[in-house]
Amino acid sequence: xxxxxxxxxxxxxxxxxxxxxxxxxxxxxxxxxxxxxxxxxxxxxxxxxxxxxxxxxxxxxxxxxxxxxxxxxxxxxxxxxxxxxxxxxxxxxxxxxxxxxxxxxxxxxxxxxxxxxxxxxxxxxxxxxxxxxxxxxxxxxxxxxxxxxxxxxxxxxxxxxxxxxxxxxxxxxxxxxxxxxxxxxxxxxxxxxxxxxxxxxxxxxxxxxxxxxxxxxxxxxxxxxxxxxxxxxxxxxxxxxxxxxxxxxxxxxxxxxxxxxxxxxxxxxxxxxxxxxxxxxxxxxxxxxxxxxxxxxxxxxxxxxxxxxxxxxxxxxxxxxxxxxxxxxxxxxxxxxxxxxxxxxxxxxxxxxxxxxxxxxxxxxxxxx
Numbered sequence: 460x461x462x463x464x465x466x467x468x469x470x471x472x473x474x475x476x477x478x479x480x481x482x483x484x485x486x487x488x489x490x491x492x493x494x495x496x497x498x499x500x501x502x503x504x505x506x507x508x509x510x511x512x513x514x515x516x517x518x519x520x521x522x523x524x525x526x527x528x529x530x531x532x533x534x535x536x537x538x539x540x541x542x543x544x545x546x547x548x549x550x551x552x553x554x555x556x557x558x559x560x561x562x563x564x565x566x567x568x569x570x571x572x573x574x575x576x577x578x579x580x581x582x583x584x585x586x587x588x589x590x591x592x593x594x595x596x597x598x599x600x601x602x603x604x605x606x607x608x609x610x611x612x613x614x615x616x617x618x619x620x621x622x623x624x625x626x627x628x629x630x631x632x633x634x635x636x637x638x639x640x641x642x643x644x645x646x647x648x649x650x651x652x653x654x655x656x657x658x659x660x661x662x663x664x665x666x667x668x669x670x671x672x673x674x675x676x677x678x679x680x681x682x683x684x685x686x687x688x689x690x691x692x693x694x695x696x697x698x699x700x701x702x703x704x705x706x707x708x709x710x711x712x713x714x715x716x717x718x719x720x721x722x723x724x725x726x727x728x729x730x731x732x733x734x735x736x737x738x739x740x741x742x743x744x745x746x747x748x749x750x751x752x753x754x755x756x757x758x759x760x761x762x763x764x765x766x767x768x769x770x771x772x773x774x775x776x777x778x779x780x781x782x783x784x785x786x787x788x789x790x791x792x793x794x795x796x797x798x799x800x801x802x803x804x805x806x807x808x809x810x811x812x813x814x815x816x817x818x819x820x821x822x823x824x825x826x827x828x
Contacts, residue, residue, distance in 0.1 A: 469498045475817050476502040479810040483803070485794030486513035486680045490715035491818055492723070493785040499715065506681035507694075507794050513680040518665060518712050519790035520675065520682070520702070521775040522768025525711040528653060529634050530567045530751020531725060532641060534735045535656045537563075541644050544738070551640045555611060560623040563640070566633040567750040568743055574617035575630035576610040577705070589613060590704055595688040597771070601700040604671045607635050610706060627745040631708035638707035649707055661724055665714035673699040675712055682772025682792045694795045697772035709768055718777045718788035726764060726783030740764060740781075759820045767811060776811050778819070787818045 469491070476487050479502070486503035499515040536542045542551070547559045548566060565571040578589035590613065591600045614632040621628070638649045645652055650668035658666055667676070681698045702710040713721075724730055731739065742754040752766045765778040769791075776789040791810065793803060 468495075469500070471817050472498065472814075473500055473502070475813050476500060479791070479806075479813065482806045482809060483793070483796035484791045484806070484810070485683065485796075486792045487789065488513045488515050488517060488519075488680075488715055489787070489789040489814065490515070490719055491785075491787055492719055493818065503792075504794075507683060513790075513792070514678040516665075516678065516714060516716060517790070518676055518679045518714055519775060519792070520770075520773040521711050521713050521718070521777075521790075522705075522709045522770050522773060523631075524713075524718070524766050524768035524775045524777050525705075525707060525709045526634050526768075527725070527751045527766045527777070528657065528711060528721070529637050529641075529649070529707045530739065531730055532649065532652050532656055533563065533567060533637055534731055534739060534750065536641065536644060536652075538732050538735055542640070544735075548636060548640060551643050552636065555615065555636075557615075557636075558619075558623055562624075563637075564750070565623055566637050566640075568627070568748060569629050569633055569746075570624050570627055570743065571630065571633055572619040572621040572623050572626065572628065573630050573632045573636075574614045574620060575628075576614040576632045576635065579617075579620070579628075587617065589617075592704075593771070594686050595693075598684070598686070598693075598695045598697075600704070601695075601697065602673055603704070604701055605703045605706070607639055607703075607706050610635050610704070611639070627743045627748065629746070629748075631705060634708035635706045657721065657730065661720050663713075663717040663720055666717045666721075667712050669702060669710060669712055671701050671703045673701045675699065680790070680792045683794050684771035685793070685795050685797070686771075692797075705770070709770065713775075715788040715790065718775070719786045722764075722777050722779045722788070723783040723786050726779045726781060757819055758816070761819070763815070763819055769807060774807055776814065778815060780819070785819065787814060789814065 488501040491498045501513045501515050505511045505513045537544045545562050548561050549557045549559045561571045576589045579587045591597050684695045684697045739750040742749050747754045768775045774791040778787040
């Protein structure tokens with residue numbers, strides 16, 4: 460068992476967190492496990508107007524980090540012989556009359572070409588809207604419940620991005636279909652299968668699949684969304700909101716400890732057979748995306764795997780070396796800093812790179828098993 464180190468033992472990590480907070484975030488909690496043991500820390504404030512730091516063991520919304528969990532459940536069902544990885548999705552979900560060239564593998568790797576129900580950005584700068592995702596309309600729909608079928612049919616009403624299997628484009632609709640496929644095959648909810656295959660075996664008691672519930676169990680920090688409406692800037696509390704709009708593409712709640720437990724076990728070969736783990740970790744050449752995770756070459760010449768996530772108010776980081784022995788898991792909450800969407804995204808990118816450099820550049824990043 461790794462010993463828990465104190466904040467003073469890793470001043471470089473504490474400094475990195477404080478610099479991230481200074482860039483415009485409200486609060487942050489970080490967990491690192493490596494050859495030096497385990498370390499946790501936090502910086503910033505738990506909620507606006509307060510002085511208390513975020514809890515180092517707090518729950519948070521993990522956004523698209525959920526995709527790695529969903530992909531793992533799908534691949535575990537492939538291992539059980541209940542789903543064919545290269546079978547047409549239409550075989551399992553004929554009610555959508557999908558292009559029969561779209562396979563399960565394409566859903567997990569974002570090569571289906573399906574329009575993303577949360578909207579699309581095109582290379583020429585145009586935007587094709589999906590469900591409400593920003594501004595006052597987003598806030599007004601904070602507690603609205605969307606059915607997964609509704610999200611899929613919205614996406615199918617829009618032109619496909621490309622012919623199945625011919626390109627790569629990140630589409631949240633792929634993972635809504637993955638959820639529906641899992642539920643069709645098993646007769647259980649995705650939450651039940653997640654508990655059976657991942658959460659219960661690994662003892663992940665801090666993680667949940669909330670469905671349409673807006674609640675987040677204590678302890679937790681608070682997330683905020685700053686936006687402009689009618690010529691005025693407003694700040695909305697988005698700690699409680701209905702995440703059914705993103706479904707299995709980003710709805711889960713977890714902790715830094717549970718994300719460490721999950722990703723370390725996944726990378727260490729505890730959840731998937733070797734062949735399927737290798738398939739999961741084989742990246743598409745355009746984006747470095749495997750099946751539910753990204754493959755990244757570090758500046759030091761090593762390899763790390765990750766899937767970060769975020770939406771207004773919340774962000775999550777989840778990184779590991781190929782053997783799962785070094786992990787970085789973290790959460791960030793945004794506050795009332797005067798950052799627009801692009802500036803917030805840029806700050807998030809800088810934040811994650813700063814921590815990745817601190818944790819992985821000098822540590823082992825090659826497979827050891």
